Amino acid sequence: xxxxxxEKFMKAAEKIKEKIYKKGEAEEVKKEEKVExxxxxxxxxxxxxxxxxxxxxSFFDRFKITRTIxxxxxxxxxxxxxxxxDILEELELELLEADVALEVVEKMIDSIxxxxxxxxxSPDDNVEEIVYNAVKxxxxxxxxxxxxxxxxxIQKNRKEGKPTVIVFVGxxxxxxxxxxxxxxxxxxxxxxxxxxxxxxxxxxxxIEQLEEHAKRIGVKVIKQKPGADAAAVIYxxxxxxxxxxxxxxxxxxxxxxxTNINLMDEIxxxxxxxxxxxxxxxxxxxTGNDAIFQAEEFNKAVGIDGVILTKVDxxxxxxxxxxxxxAIGKPILYLxxxxxxxxxxxxxxxxxxxxxxxxxxxxxxxxREF
Amino acid sequence: xxxxLSENLNxxxxxxxxxxxxxxxxxxxxxxxxxxxxxxxxxxxKLVLKITKEIERRALxxxxxxxFSKKEHIIKIVYEELVKLLGEEAKPLxxxxxxxxxxxxxxIQGSGKTTTAAKLAKYLKxxxxxxxxxxxxxxxxxxxxxxxxxxxKIDVPIYGDLSKKPEDIVxxxxxxxxxxxxxxxxxxxxxxxxxxxLEEMKRIKExxxxxEIMLVIDGTIGQQARVQAKxxxxxxxxxxxxxxxxxxxxxxxxxxxxxxxxxxxxxKFIGTGEKIDDFEEFDPKKFISxxxxxxxx
Numbered sequence: 277x278x279x280x281x282x283e284k285f286m287k288a289a290e291k292i293k294e295k296i297y298k299k300g301e302a303e304e305v306k307k308e309e310k311v312e313x314x315x316x317x318x319x320x321x322x323x324x325x326x327x328x329x330x331x332x333x334s335f336f337d338r339f340k341i342t343r344t345i346x347x348x349x350x351x352x353x354x355x356x357x358x359x360x361x362d363i364l365e366e367l368e369l370e371l372l373e374a375d376v377a378l379e380v381v382e383k384m385i386d387s388i389x390x391x392x393x394x395x396x397x398s399p400d401d402n403v404e405e406i407v408y409n410a411v412k413x414x415x416x417x418x419x420x421x422x423x424x425x426x427x428x429x430i431q432k433n434r435k436e437g438k439p440t441v442i443v444f445v446g447x448x449x450x451x452x453x454x455x456x457x458x459x460x461x462x463x464x465x466x467x468x469x470x471x472x473x474x475x476x477x478x479x480x481x482x483i484e485q486l487e488e489h490a491k492r493i494g495v496k497v498i499k500q501k502p503g504a505d506a507a508a509v510i511y512x513x514x515x516x517x518x519x520x521x522x523x524x525x526x527x528x529x530x531x532x533x534x535t536n537i538n539l540m541d542e543i544x545x546x547x548x549x550x551x552x553x554x555x556x557x558x559x560x561x562x563t564g565n566d567a568i569f570q571a572e573e574f575n576k577a578v579g580i581d582g583v584i585l586t587k588v589d590x591x592x593x594x595x596x597x598x599x600x601x602x603a604i605g606k607p608i609l610y611l612x613x614x615x616x617x618x619x620x621x622x623x624x625x626x627x628x629x630x631x632x633x634x635x636x637x638x639x640x641x642x643x644r645e646f
Numbered sequence: 647x648x649x650x651l652s653e654n655l656n657x658x659x660x661x662x663x664x665x666x667x668x669x670x671x672x673x674x675x676x677x678x679x680x681x682x683x684x685x686x687x688x689x690x691x692k693l694v695l696k697i698t699k700e701i702e703r704r705a706l707x708x709x710x711x712x713x714f715s716k717k718e719h720i721i722k723i724v725y726e727e728l729v730k731l732l733g734e735e736a737k738p739l740x741x742x743x744x745x746x747x748x749x750x751x752x753x754i755q756g757s758g759k760t761t762t763a764a765k766l767a768k769y770l771k772x773x774x775x776x777x778x779x780x781x782x783x784x785x786x787x788x789x790x791x792x793x794x795x796x797x798x799k800i801d802v803p804i805y806g807d808l809s810k811k812p813e814d815i816v817x818x819x820x821x822x823x824x825x826x827x828x829x830x831x832x833x834x835x836x837x838x839x840x841x842x843x844l845e846e847m848k849r850i851k852e853x854x855x856x857x858e859i860m861l862v863i864d865g866t867i868g869q870q871a872r873v874q875a876k877x878x879x880x881x882x883x884x885x886x887x888x889x890x891x892x893x894x895x896x897x898x899x900x901x902x903x904x905x906x907x908x909x910x911x912x913x914k915f916i917g918t919g920e921k922i923d924d925f926e927e928f929d930p931k932k933f934i935s936x937x938x939x940x941x942x943x
Contacts, residue, residue: 373691375868378682447895448920449756449864479920480799481760481792488787531920533895560756564688564868569896587755590837592870615785615840642840646785 277561277611277638278594278631280374282335285411285632288367289339293407295359296397300349335633336408353397360392375595377565380418380602387414412633418602419625424582424609429553430468430523439517441525441550443475443510444584445543445574446558448531451586453482454646455558455612456526457489458620459584463524464493471520473513473527474499475506475546486528489646493617506530506542507549514550527552534573547578554581556609559600561585561592568603575604586612589619589640597628615644651898654683656939659721668716670706677702680724687898688868693907697727725934731903732930733912739858739887741775747828748820748854751889752847752878753862755835758891758917760789762862763832764796765917765925766889770828771802778823781806782815782850783834793832800922812846816854831856838877851882858886861909863902865892865916871901875908885909891917894924 364385371381391410397403433440442459444452453476460470472490474497476482483499490497498513510527517525529546532539547555557580559567574580583604585597588611597608613619619641631638658679665672677698684694701723710719741747749766751759760783767777779797781804783789790806797804803826805819816831823829831854836843851859859882861875879885888909890902893916906913918924 369691369695372685373869375870378686447866448892449758451756479792480795481788481790484788484791485786492787533892535895560864560866562754562864562868562870562874563866564901565686566688566866566895566897567868570866573896587837589839590754590870591839591873595868640839642842644785644840644843646787 277588277592277597278628280593281371281376281595282632284367284370284374286335286339287370288363289407289411291363292360292392292410293403295363296353296355296403296407297347297349299355299359300351300353300397300399336404339404339408349397349399349401349403351399355392355395355397357389357393360389364388371595374593375562375564375599377568377595377599377603379568380599383418383602384414387417412629415598415629415632418598419628422605422607423624424554424607426554426609427466430463433553434523437521439471439514439522439525440554441510441514441517441527441552442554442556443527443529443547443550443552444556444558445529445578445580446531447533447570450531450558450560451584451612452476452531452558453485453489453528455584455586455610455620456486456528457493457646458612458617459610460490460495460526461493461617462620464495468523469521470495470524470526471513471517471522472497473510473525475510475527476530477502477504477506477509478530482528482530492646507546510546510550534570534577540573540577544577555579556582556584557604557606558584558586559596561588561594561596561611562590563596565599567596567599571600571603575606580604580606582607582609584608584610584612584620585623588638589613589642594628594631597623601625601628611638613638613640614642615646616641617645650896651683651687651900652937652939654686655680655937658683659724659938659940662717662720665717668720673702673705673720676720677705684900687900688866688871688904689900690869690872690904690907693731693872693904697731701727721938721940725938725940728934728937729930731907732934733906733910734930736927736929736931737887737912737914738927739914741770741773741828742857743827746824746826747858748831748856749828750831750833750851750854750856750859751862752833752859752882753835754837754864754867754874757835757862757864757867759783759835759862760793760832761796761920761922762889762891762915762917762925763793763830764800764802765922766915767797767802767830768800768922769915769925771800775827776825777802778819778826778829779804780816780819780823780829780831782812782819782831784808784810784812784815785834789832789834796922813849813853816850820854829854838874844877844881847878848881859884860887860889860914861885861905861911862889862891863905865890865897865899865902866895867901869901869904872904872908875905879909885911887911887914889913889915889917890928893917894919
């Protein structure tokens with residue numbers, strides 16, 4: 277998923293670096309024998325990299341390897357805006373193509389510019405590292421580092437003898453019901469008891485869909501008739517969980533557009549009445565610039581604690597993950613990566629950084645359970 | 647819906663309207679504004695560059711026709727290029743009288759196929775056609791139940807059988823609905839990485855020999871719209887038309903425009919809400935003039 281972003285950042289960093297060397301009248305310097313053998317080895321490595329492009333190598337490693345022959349800057353260089361303008365403009369377009377929202381792209385480009393423009397680079401400086409850090413910081417700056425440990429919350433609540441209540445919200449068709457089923461499956465496998473609340477009382481077939489999942493996973497659903505009050509259904513489920521000492525209540529809600537005032541009022545009421553431990557916003561990774569708007573509006577209405585990003589297996593480029601993180605400053609907890617119950621993987625800002633600057637890409641299954 | 651895109655495009659248009667005189671610098675500035683507006687609306691970046699380049703070229707090279715000022719001409723160019731992007735004329739859905747027409751709905755998970763199937767059925771029923779629905783999604787739990795509930799609401803017959811394979815459901819369903827005017831087949835959601843499912847979709851197409859395959863696209867989809875639309879087109883040979891859903895929200899629908907450009911299929915309907923009547927025919931010219939705040943041209 278972050279493969280593409282990695283390529284884009286890598287390319288831009290490479291170009292900036294070249295520019296700096298050119299400006300500093302870089303020249304090839306051959307040092308002692310010892311270095312030369314090292315160089316040969318590096319040239320070989322470079323070949324391998326070309327053949328086996330992005331496999332198993334970190335951003336920085338690959339970045340360094342392109343420096344097959346140690347280059348130095350002869351005289352001090354000051355980077356001016358014109359030096360990197362074109363490169364950053366290209367990067368801007370490429371990030372947009374990777375579904376990073378315009379607002380976020382501009383922020384990233386700005387951050388790289390701020391860090392590099394006006395910077396004096398002397399012959400003693402490590403050019404690679406300076407450029408690499410500027411690029412990396414542009415991403416770190418927009419990612420939140422807040423963390424949520426779901427199991428910790430569940431265990432703490434369990435000690436206090438109460439269930440952990442999680443309400444899922446989001447626009448239509450992003451994958452709330454399916455994500456609930458996957459999370460229930462995950463939690464059950466970890467030894468927690470789970471009950472589902474059929475709080476989508478509106479969409480045709482929604483209750484039946486949740487029931488079918490519950491049957492397959494082996495958990496109970498608390499439901500009422502279609503059209504019932506969503507808050508009441510979830511409240512019932514919480515009472516049930518309290519009585520039966522069940523660890524977790526996962527509450528489904530109907531999909532709603534953030535522009536629909538009535539439905540947003542309804543979800544506010546649901547959260548007010550049920551007082552969940554966590555409100556999870558479910559977002560579709562294929563979403564473009566709308567991701568930011570949706571996340572912001574739901575956050576304003578009900579206060580999002582975390583995000584599940586779905587349909588990542590559909591070749592999403594990772595832009596939505598970065599954009600949503602930026603928009604609400606809340607962590608993405610899980611990625612939905614397929615049509616099986618186990619296709620839910622844990623996620624964190626470190627995970628993004630590792631995926632962009634680290635080694636391999638995520639692998640997905642195309643098998644289908646539902 | 648689409649307020650933000652409209653607002654941003656209007657700003658660009660107003661820049662032309664309010665300019666003292668039109669020069670190269672102004673045109674470049676306006677083109678940049680339009681680029682930004684379209685990219686923010688999720689139109690494919692390459693597509694944006696292509697059309698804005700064309701707008702720039704025409705604005706710089708073309709002489710305004712008689713009776714038009716340079717300013718008016720440029721606004722007209724923007725309008726024309728955007729309309730071109732959407733496929734020019736409105737192309738309403740054609741139902742051949744006197745025989746059974748088959749429509750097959752395809753799309754990514756959660757794009758809104760099932761709800762759209764019911765909306766389309768109601769739309770056609772209102773026009774006096776006899777309609778039958780086939781529920782060929784056997785994967786998603788309660789997909790059949792969902793369509794059944796919707797079908798009951800609009801009083802349209804439905805065929806589905808959870809014990810059968812999608813291909814067999816379609817076969818049986820077509821046998822059952824011999825004497826209707828239109829059969830609408832709802833299929834399971836799938837995406838371009840799910841090769842097996844794309845194959846299955848192809849088989850359903852071969853069995854049902856549809857008169858029209860409609861691609862249902864989520865209005866919020868971003869830059870992935872183009873490649874996804876291409877995968878669907880490649881699998882079934884041809885996409886006849888596109889339905890853009892969820893345009894009642896904050897989505898700007900630009901991703902759908904990219905799908906239009908990729909598949910060369912026109913948008914025929916848009917979904918504007920969850921209720922079965924939230925469904926409109928689509929007219930590119932009206933749509934763009936509304937977007938640009940031009941009124942009817």
